[in-house]
Structure formats: C-alpha cells, structure tokens
Amino acid sequence: MILLIDADVLCHKFAFINEYDIDWGEGIASKQTNRRKALADLASYVEHLLKVSNCKEAILVLSGSNNFRYSVLPTYKHHRGEKPELVDVLKQHIREFYPFKEKDCLEGDDVMGIMMTNEPDKYVCCTIDKDLRQIPGTHFHMTNEEFFYVSEDEGNAFFFTQVLTGDATDGYGGCPGVGKQGAGRLIESPYLLVPYEHTFKAGPRKGQTEVRYKEEPTDDLWAAIVSQYEAKGLTEAEALQQARVAKILTNKEWDFKKEEVKLWTPC
Template identity: 40%
Template sequence: MPKPKKRVLILDGDPYGFKAAVTHEEAIDWGDSVFTAHVDVKAAANSAADQIEELAEHLDAEVVFCWGGPNKKYFRHDLGSYKAARKVSVRPMCVPQIKEDLAERFESYWFPDLEGDDVIGILMTDPDFYPGYEKIAVSIDKDLKTIPGLYLNPDKMDEPVERSPEECEIFFLSQAIAGDITDGYAGAPGFGMATAEKLLRKCVVLEPYLHTLTRGPRKGQTEERTREVPADRLWDVVVSCYESTGLDESDALLNARMARILTADLWDKENQKPILWSPEHGAL
C-alpha cells in the first residue's frame, strides 16, 4: 500500500488576524460617557493559533502562514480603483500586531505589494515549494477558486476539494467578464457570473447582426442583436462580451489583471515584483 502524501496548509492569515482582533476587542467605560477600547494581543493571537492548529491536526498537515504586506498598498491599486467601493468602516485594533505574532509562531511568508491570496497563489503553484507534499490552499476568499489544486474554505467546508486547471480558468475568466464591484473592477456591463460562465463553457463569442422584425407594430424594421458564434479560444469570449457593450480589449485586459490571483509564473522572484497577466499566460 503506497504511503500517504504529506500535507501542508498554505493558509491566508489575514482573516485569522482580523477575526481574533474583533473577538478580543473590549471596551472600558470610564464614566462621564468616556469609553476606550483595548485588545490583549497575546490572547487574541493564542486563540487564532489554536484555530489554525486545530485545522492542521484535523487535516494532518503542516502550516504555512501567508499574509499581506504591512504597507497595505498592493499592486492592483496602481491598475485602477482597487477596493475603492468598499464602505469605510472602523477596523478592529491591533490586527497587524496579531498577524505579526502569528507569523512568528508558524513558517510564514509575505511579499512586497501583495495580498495574502497572491502569496498563496504563488506558493501553491511553485513546484519547488514543498515538493512531494499535497498542498491545500486555505482561504475564505472565493478568488482562490482560480488556483488549481486542493482548496478549503474553513468557514464553509470540513474537507478540501480538488479544482482542475480548466475549472479555475473558467472561474477566473468569468470574474474578468462579470467584474467585482467590491474589489473595484466593474467588468462588462450587464454580464453576471452565470452568463459569463455559460458563454465560456460553450466557448462562443457574441456576434452583432441586424435582425428584421417580422411581427408587431414595428414589423419590417431592423434592430441590432447578438448571436452566439463558436470561438477559437476563451479569451476571444471575454473580449466579445466587452465589445458587445461598446468597450474594447483594453478594458477586458484591465479587468482580467485585477481579477487574476498571482501564480508562480506571474511573480518575478529575483526582483520581487508581479508580472501582469496577459492572454499568453493562459486563456485556453
């Protein structure tokens, strides 16, 4: 009987730090309507570490802790209005300090100008990182569904699921079409994830044509419509969705770059800089 593969959790530490800060933030009433808040960083980090270690024990895996760069400015901010639509809210205290504490307890990685999800994507797809291990991406963010391999959302799942490269490519390009208002990229107006995925799975482009009405008060008049025509590649499907709304390939490319979680081939390890995605990197 073959020996089971060793496992490693490549884990997004940002949500663990945030949740621990929320849970452990306490208010003190000093009287005369004066309140202050405080967080016991050590206690918060202990509770987060307990959750991580419990998950690691359940899955019989080692832990790699990934987190976003401390400057909170990521490369997508230079591409457009990244996350500009998110409502301004009061963040809990001491999130950075809790993450720093956790990063000292586990093997940890952060890269300049990258979010935790990008760090996960790079390490998940780097063949030289934990070779021979079964790597599991652990994140509550749906964007990690664009990274092939085992994926686990600890808030919703007990066991990881396998995602094929083809499924991940469809999900990524569906996001490139539909956009994500919360993350600051609008996509092609009028296209949602379901429609985008349907077109990509059928691999068809939307071709404009003049349709002549055959009944009703406008009988005999013409109007422009679109019809589905087989496409040569998935990127052509994405571009046609944008062109059908009066936009062009440059708009499609910007949205795709905003949506693309980085992989090992999109990270310049020597210069510590992202390589912007282009259709030559994928788009089956």
C-alpha cells in the same frame, strides 16, 4: 504536506472578536481590545488547523503593502472599511513567532497561488477565500474542515467567471449584465456576439434600424469574453483591466529573478 494558512483571515477574525465597544453612558463610548486573548486564539486555531488537516507543519501567509492591483485599477478594494485595531498586532506577532511568507506588492492570495503552482505536491491551501479556487491543487476549507481538489480547468473556469461577473467585495464590476449562469454557458461553449443591423418590418418603428447581436461559436474564449464587453460599449482594454485584478497570481505571473509581477496576458 505543508499547510499554507491564509493568515489575513485569521488576523481579521481574531482582531474583530476581541474588540469591544463600551458605553459609559451620557454619550461617552470607547473601544477596548483584548490583546492577550487574540494572541491565544490565534495560537489555538493554528494548532487546531494542523490537527484536523493532519499536516505536520504550517506556513502563515500575509498580504504585503503596496498591492500591485491599485496601479491596475485605482478603485480596487476602495470601499473596504476600517480594519480592527489588533490586526497589525497579530500580523507582527506572526512575523516574530511563526513560519510566514509575505511579499511587498502581493496579496497573501497571490503568495499562496505562486507557492501552490510552483511546488504543487508540497502544499495544501487553507482559506475561506473563494478567490483561491482559481488555483489548482489540494485545498482545505478553513471553516468546513474538508479537503477538496481544484483541477487546472476548474481553476481557469473560476477565473474567467470572475472576469465576467466581477467581485463587488473587491471593487471590480466585471462585464455589466453578465451573471454566473451566463458566464458558465459562455465558458463551457464559447461564442462571439456579432453585431448586425436589424430593420423593423412593421409597427411604430417600421423602417427604423437598431444594432442587435447574434451568437457565433468560437474556440477563442478570450475573444468571446471581449465580445461581451464590446456589446456593452466597453473595450478589450477594460476587459483586460478586470482580468488583471481578478487574477490570483501563479508561478507564470511572477518573475522569480526580478521579483516582480508579470501582468496576466491572454494566450
């Protein structure tokens, strides 16, 4: 099988560890980089990953520019800091000297997701990025150096969990107040939050009313998720916006003829 390596991770890792701040004293400091060592580190690590995964070849996957998610949610990844100087140097080196995949408008995660689902028996997904746990197939954890398999049901469950809980690192919040435990319970046994008017029978609020919610079982997971958003005063459109930025693309969300994204839509 071919090892699909998340090259964004490698570029940031080796750019970061080969960047140094030098204090010259008297308030003068400068940033220095070691380009040669960064390139050597990259080459050595790719060879190491091939060896420990027992794969014969690798494709390095890069994120393109103009991420489609920015048009879905303008605040997506808005708080990311400045990238290390050598990132672009390493990316260009990969383009020149390695088998690679990169597509304008897509993150590397999306490219890997499309490739993994289009030819599931051909590739192994190699990353540390938890988002790729949405994608069914064979995975190899870059740090733990262990194989694991993600089923389609497991991938879907991970996706819907992210729709509910959000991802602060990527700048989308999910449904307010829903944590992993609550999301897991909802996904395992979907239910609707149905509003009803409660009247206080005693106490200082006797005779007053408030809206409360009761749980009613359903087979429609998306409707169950939307009801969570609506209970927090949000809309289905806002739930869908969160889902579309959370979704790592598969071959179902990519138009191969037009080479464009088909935004995720609930079944």
